[in-house]
Amino acid sequence: MASILFLLFSTLTVLCAVGVVVNKNAVNAAGCLLLCLVGVAGLFVQLDAYLLAFILLLVYAGAVVALFLFIIMLLDVQGRQSFGFSGITTFAGLMAFALLLTGLGTIAVKGHLDAPRLNRLAAEGANLKPYAQQLFTTYLLPVQIIGFLLLIAMLGVIVLSKKHATEEPAK
Amino acid sequence: MIATAKPDLVTVNIDGKEIAVPKGTNVIEAARLVNVDVPHYCYHPKLTIVGNCRMCLIEMGMPAVDPATKAPIMDPATGKQKINWIPRPQIGCGTNVSPGLHVRTTTPMVKDAREGVMEFLLINHPLDCPICDQAGECKLQEQATGYGRGYSRFIEDKNVKPKRTQLGPRVTLDDERCILCSRCIRFSKEIAKDDVLGFVDRGSYSTLTCFPGKKLENNYSLNTVDICPVGALTSTDFRFKMRVWFLKQTNAIDTESSVGANTVVWSREGTIYRITPRRNDEVNDTWMADSGRVLFKAVQAPDRLSAVKINGTDSAFDIAINAAAELFKANAGAVAVVGSGRSTVEEQFLTKQLATALKASTHLVSRVGEGDKLLVSADRNPNVRGALVTGLISTLPGVKLVDLGAQIDAGKVKVVVTVGEDLAAAGLNAGQLAKISLIVLGTHAKSMDGGAKVVIPTLTAFEKSGTFVNQQFRIQKFLKAVPPMAGATDDLIVLAKLVGAAGGATIPTEVNALWKTIAAAVPALATTTFANLPETGQLLDATPFSALPFVEGETLHYKPAQPVVAAANA
Amino acid sequence: MFDFYFEIPLVIRLFLQGLAVIMVIFPIAGACSMAERKVAAWIQDRPGPNRAVVPWVAWIPFLGTFLQRLGIFHVMADGGKMLFKEDSLPGHVNKFYFVLAPIVAMIPALTTVVVVPFGAYLDAAGKIIPVGLAPLDVGILAVFAVSSLGVYSMILAGWASNSKYPFLGSVRASAQLISYELSMALSVLPVFLWVNAPGMEATMGFGRVVEFQSQPGFLGGMWFGFLMPLSAFIFFVALFAETNRQPFDTVESESDLVGSFHTEYGAFKWGLFFVAEYSHMIVGSGVFMLLFGGGWNPLPWVPLADLVGWLAQITPLASHPLFVGVLSISIFLGKVLAMIFLFMWVRWTLPRFRYDQVMKIGWQRLLPLSIANLLFYAIAIAFIQK
Amino acid sequence: MAVITVERKPLTFLERTYLPQIAGGLKTTLKHLVAPKKTLEYPEQRPAIPTGYRGVPTLVMDPNGREKCVSCQLCEFVCPPKAIRITPGEIPADQPDRAHVEKGPKAFDIDMLRCIYCGLCQEVCPEEAIFLQNQFSMSGYSREEMVNHKDRLYELGGTLPDAHFKWDKKKAAEEHGNAH
Missing domain, CATH: 3.30.70.20 (Alpha-Beta Plaits)
Structure with missing residues (x-):
């Protein structure tokens, strides 16, 4: 039962992940991304990590991808010709590939988690407390810094988008 | 003051307006010339005057003259000659104009008189x-x-x-x-x-x-x-049947004889309700015969042809034209065309073109009755003179189609095109009809339609516009009163198509455009256009045909140029 | 007596339970559309739909007429119409997403029910056990997460319709839903701060929340709606916005957007959108009642257990788990339906906000208010529960 | 034109929350929710038709049950949308009670898909034979059904009191002979 579900969700996730990259139609790609996230959430649920699953859904599926779609539709980018690889995109792609390889290599080499730790995670996975505790103790500073960075970014976006209004004299 | 009168005119003053009118005109007609309406019932311009309705009462007066010296008496107030108004109203219809006559139609006395007459008429x-x-x-x-x-x-x-x-x-x-x-x-x-x-x-x-x-x-x-x-x-x-205010009036010509009485066709939504005469003092005054008033019933007669037929079975117009073309081709040189004195000038012109294109002999069916010396003449074809003018025929048609019969018997004619004529009634016997391939353009079912090779339904005179030339050689136009019946085709279009099928030139079928062609081809009509033809018609030069023995006797406004040849064949 | 049921394999049992819940939710959502018409009519001094009738029911002397006047059969007539009328597919639409959108609308609407408990029974030990398909620890998060996916149906429907008004509607929808999700989430946090008292196991489920509202004592028996009125208010307002109900139905405003995202839809696909909307309302009302309205407790300071105790004095049958379950589910359903009536009452009372007003209320009023509310309760709870 | 500047009072805090107004509105609608219904249940309950109501045009009979229309076609003439179509006919001399009227409609059609209920036909009728009465609902499944023919028009119109008895007087005068 569990393995069937795992296979189902992992297949869905992988196929949709490929779909995000391969799809020329931006709306289809965003749809694939959404399904991909749902698949990942399903995998999380199987690990009894309900909190992660639903936060993933709430933040990424519910809000971020919705905004993606929103912008794709507003800009109507789907008819555009795709750009070829330029120097910088090739470089970025290679970097991303290298990072992916590194990650996979790391998991392959030392990704094996010992059973007691897994069990402990499984027991606490469904519970809020460990997450909260970690967030508000060990990782308080990073969380705050990241939050602050996001706030700055948001302010920057607002300032940039408001710039037009000041440039064009109001009548 | 009164202006000097011209020799045959007298000057009268009607409601302060002066006008010179011919001697003998009565006050109603004189007033009409200055757009003053004198109401009347019993007066009719073409009838004798009796003055018994008393509706046309007017106030009348003459310039005052001194009985002794005959010198004008001047009115010191206006400085003009004084008018001696007659104290009682006079009837307008019975009063002929005289020089210096003064007429008033708007005074209280006239108004009172009219109101009184109206009241008595209405009680x-x-x-x-x-x-x-x-x-x-x-x-x-x-x-x-x-x-x-x-x-x-x-x-x-x-x-x-x-x-x-x-x-x-x-x-x-x-x-x-x-x-x-x-x-x-x-x-x-x-x-x-x-x-x-x-x-x-x-x-x-x-x-x-x-x-x-x-x-x-x-x-x-x-x-x-x-x-x-x-x-x-x-x-x-x-x-x-119908209230007159719903009816559309269309000018037309009576087709029952060569008098060409002017008529009005009254119709509503494609249905004709009555025909009345139209005043034309040169032709029919304001009258027409009763027999001409029922002709419209032919439009919706049950035996109207409404389907193109080939060998008796329903077909389509183009197929029929093609069938005719094949007949023409197969029997080149053996075609005869029977035109009609009931066709319009335009149709006769096209019939002539058809005959020319086919190198065919042309014939016309004669219809002779008894003239009543008024508005029905002896020649019951309205347009025989049109056939003469357009050159369709050069002599008057014989009573029977003897020539055509002889040609058929001799085998010289194998195809006959007849434009609205019943050949059996016109004198061909059954044996002769059996020998020919017949192409019929007609409006109503006739005895030989069953034997006709090609039948193409065409229009009655009420469904098309055109012209007739009457016995006076007066060309008169009539207009389309009602839309054509479904299934029937305008004669002009049929004839033009047949001309095309016979290998002739393309001819316009719209009347106004066609008249340009006619004017170019027929010298007698060179200056005539359909649009500008007067309502009362236009007299054509009759001298080229003065030698022909026309059958008409004397009728209203027409005197034969020569003694009538006794209708020997009648 | 029901042992045979528990011998059925779990998967099938879950499937049956889910089906049962859907079989309840779906007709209620359909009936809501009828109720909406009746409430609208009553508020406008009209009798409302009262004509349709099934012959053999009409023969029942009193009840038949009553049901007919109530318009019950119009639901069936409407359903039949939706099913059998021609389902047109406009030529200019993106067919795949056009068909997908109403299906996507149904998924979150029916999935969220899974984590919402809708009743309770007393176990052998006399402990209240919530009844629900999947009582998760993270219940409220699951509801928020899954219901946030509902926006996709509107976005897809609007975009796939390939027409002006649906697209504008879908753009509004996505912005409005995302805007009010923030306030909504922040408004419920004080409740969970309160129920996650020190020393207790951390949870974001609904069971604990209802449990907290069934305690003895003045504060204990008080529903959170009274304890945290501002939270309840913010949640309530945000709920209207999230379900696109008047006065926040700018998404579907007929006067300026024709029909918004469902302009191009008809027949059954259109009906699915409506059922989804009412399902959202039902689930939203349920969540509201669980969090702020005492869940299946009949009255403030009168927990379900007390009621069952009183009834058990009359007849011992009252303490049977089945009876308690039915009783609690009825109470809860009654509350939910009352809440839905409130939705309708508001709809036929208030005019629609302008879109800029909706955004202004969301970001400039409700969000600061909910943050202040959160801070206030965080500090207050910190003091009380220290 | 004088411009009157109306000062807009600033809203109080409570007003700016909209809440009192919303509560007031809910109160109003709640009252209506339980108030008695004000609508008519149409097919069973019928509205009272005021006098002078212009419903479906109908033909009426005189108190003797004779048709009043003499097919003068004035209504056909005056009808703005040309909804009326009359075929006039002669009343045969063998109908003793009606022959003196001479003329009556052979066919009388009113196309209710064209009729605009303007009432000009009633106004123009010299015989007071056509009336727009209180019939207000016309429905049918086909265009043909929506054309009221003569028998239907009389069925709808019924008999109305006649103040003039014009034709009875005419008949009496005829029977009496010359009025001298």
């Missing part, structure tokens, strides 16, 4: 306008509106007189509506020369009736209906 009138067929063209309605007082003081019972009296086969009389103008009586006596009508009894018992043992049944009886100013005389045929 016994049944006021049944909702039922009356004259409503809408009734002089009594018009003048009650224009000159009446607008209300009735008559509270007594109205007179009762016979209603629904049949004066004759075509005329119904409602005596209650009669205002005793006697127009009908005078018409019967003077124009129709059939004195059958008269008044009986006196006072308010006066009643119009036929003389004992007589009936109003002459061929001009319906003219009494036309001239009746009220709804007393009504046409039995048109009675209660």
Whole structure:
């Protein structure tokens, strides 16, 4: 039962992940991304990590991808010709590939988690407390810094988008 | 002051406006020339004047002259010659103009007089306008509106007189509506020369009736209906059929004989309801024969042809034209064309073109009856002279198609195109008809349609525009009154297509465009255009045909140029 | 007595339970559309739909007429119409997403029910056990997460319709839903701060919340709606916005957007959108009642257990788990339906906000208010529960 | 034109929350929710038709049950949308009670898809034969059904009192003979 579900969700996730990259139609790609996230959430649920699953859904599926779609539709980018690889995109792609390889290599080499730790995670996975505790103790500073960075970014976006209004004299 | 009169004109003053009119004109006609309406009932320009309706009362006066010295008496107030106004109103119809005559039609006295006359005319009138067929063209309605007082003081019972009296086969009389103008009586006596009508009894018992043992049944009886100013005389045929205000009037020509009486066709939504005469003082005055008024019934006759047929089976127009073309090709040089004196000038022109293209002989069917010396002439074809003018024929047609019969018997003719003519009735026998392939353009089913190779339905004179040349060589136009019947095709289009099928040139089929072609091809019509043809027609030069023995005798406004050749073949 | 049921394999049992819940939710959502018409009519001094009738029901002397006047059969007539009328597919639409959108609308609407408990029973120990398909620890998060996916149906429907008004509607929808999700989430946090008292196992489920509202004592028996009125208010307002109900139905505003995202839809696909909307309302009302309205407790300070105790004095049958379950589910359903009536009542009372007003209320009023509310309760709870 | 500047009072805090107004509105609607219904249940309950109501045009009979229309076609003439179509006909002389009227409609059609209920036909009728009465619902499944023929028009119109008895007087005068 569990393995069937795992296979189902992992297949869905992988196929949709490929779909995000391969799809020329931006709306289809965003749809694939959404399904991909749902698949990942399903995998999380199987690990009894309900909190992660639903936060993933709430933040990424519910809000971020919705905004993606929103912008794709507003800009109507789907008819555009795709750009070829330029120097910088090739470089970025290679970097991303290298990072992916590194990650996979790391998991392959030392990704094996010992059973007691897994069990402990499984027991606490469904519970809020460990997450909260970690967030508000060990990782308080990073969380705050990241939050602050996001706030700055948001302010920057607002300032940039408001710039037009000041440039064009109001009548 | 009064201007010097021209030799044959007299100058009169009507409502302050001076006008020179011919001597002998009465005041109503003179006033009409200065657009002053003098209301009248009994007066009719083509009938004698009796002055019995008293509606046309006017105030009249003459310039004052000193009886002793004959010197004009001047009015010190205006500095003009004084007018001696007659203290009583005078009738306009019975008063002929005289030099210096002064007429007033708007004074209180005239107004009072008219109101009085109207009141008397209306006291016994049944006021049944909702039922009356004259409503809408009734002089009594018009003048009650224009000159009446607008209300009735008559509270007594109205007179009762016979209603629904049949004066004759075509005329119904409602005596209650009669205002005793006697127009009908005078018409019967003077124009129709059939004195059958008269008044009986006196006072308010006066009643119009036929003389004992007589009936109003002459061929001009319906003219009494036309001239009746009220709804007393009504046409039995048109009675209660349709209100006149719904009817569209289209100028037309009576097709029953070569007189070419001018008519108006009254129609509504494609249905013709009646035909009335149209005034043309050169042709028919204001009259027409009863027999011409029922011709419209042919339009919706049950035997109207409505389907193109090839060998008796329904087909399509283009296929029929192709079939005709094949017949023409297969029998080149053995084709004859029978035109018709009932066709319009345009159709006869196209028939001529067809004959030329086919190198065919042309024939015309003659119809001769007895002329009634009034408005029905001996030649019952309306347009034989059109065939002469367009060159379709050069001699008058024989009574029977003897030539054509002989040619068929001799095998020289194998295909006959007939334009609206019944060849069996025109003199071909069954054996001759069996030998030929017949192409029929016709409006109504005829005896030989079953044997015809190709039948193409065409239009009656009411469904198309065109021209006729009458016995006076007067070319007169008529217009399309109702839309063509479904399935029938305009003769012009059919003929033009046949000309094309025979290998001739393309000819326009729209009347105005066609007339340019006709004007170019026919010298006698070189200056004529359809659009500019006057309502009263245009006289053509008759001299090239003066030697021909026309059959018509004398009719109204027509005298034969030479003694009538006795209708030997009649 | 029901042992045979528990012998059925779990998967099938879950499937049956899910089906049962859907079989309840779906007709209620359909009936809501009828109720909406009736409420609208009553508020407008009209009798409302009262004509349709099934013959053999009409023969029942009193009840038949009553049901007919109530318009019950119009639901069936409407459903039949939706099913059988021609389902047109406009030529200019993106067919795949056009068909997908109403299906996507149904998924979150029916999935969220899974984590919402809708009743309770007393176990052998006399402990209240919530009844629900999947009582998760993270219940409220699951509801938020899954219901946030509902926006996709509107976005897809609007975009796939390939027409002006639906697209504008879908753009509004996505912005509005995302805007009010923030306030909504922040408004419920004080409740969970309160129920996650020190020393207790951390949870974001609904069971604990209802449990907290069933305690003895003045504060204990008080529903959170009274304890945290501002939270309840913010949640309530945000709920209107999230379900696109008047006065926040700018998404579907007929006067300026024709029909918004469902302009191009008809027949059954259109009906699915409506059922989804009412399902959202039902689930939203349920969540509201669980969090702020005492869940299946009949009255404030009168927990379900007390009621069952009183009834058990009359008849011992009252303490049977089945009876308690039915009783609690009825109470809860009654509350939910009352809440839905409130939705309708508001709809036929208030005019629609302008879109800029909606955004202004969301970001400039409700969001600061909910943050202040959160801070206030965080500090207050910190003091109380220290 | 004088411009009156109306000062807009600033809203109080409570007003700016909209809440009192919303509560007031809910109160109003709640009252209506339980208030008695004000609508008519149409097919069973019919509205009272005021006098002078212009419903479907109909033909009426006189108190003797004779048709009043003499097919003068004035209504056909005046009808703005040309909804009326009359075929006039002669009343045969063998109908003793009606022959003196002479003329009556052979066919009388009113196309209710064209009729605009303007009432001009009633106004113009010299015989007071056509009335726009209180019939207000016309429905049918086909265009043909929506054309009221003569029998239907009389069925709808019924008999109306006649103040004039014009034709009876006419008949009496005829029977009485000359009125001298």
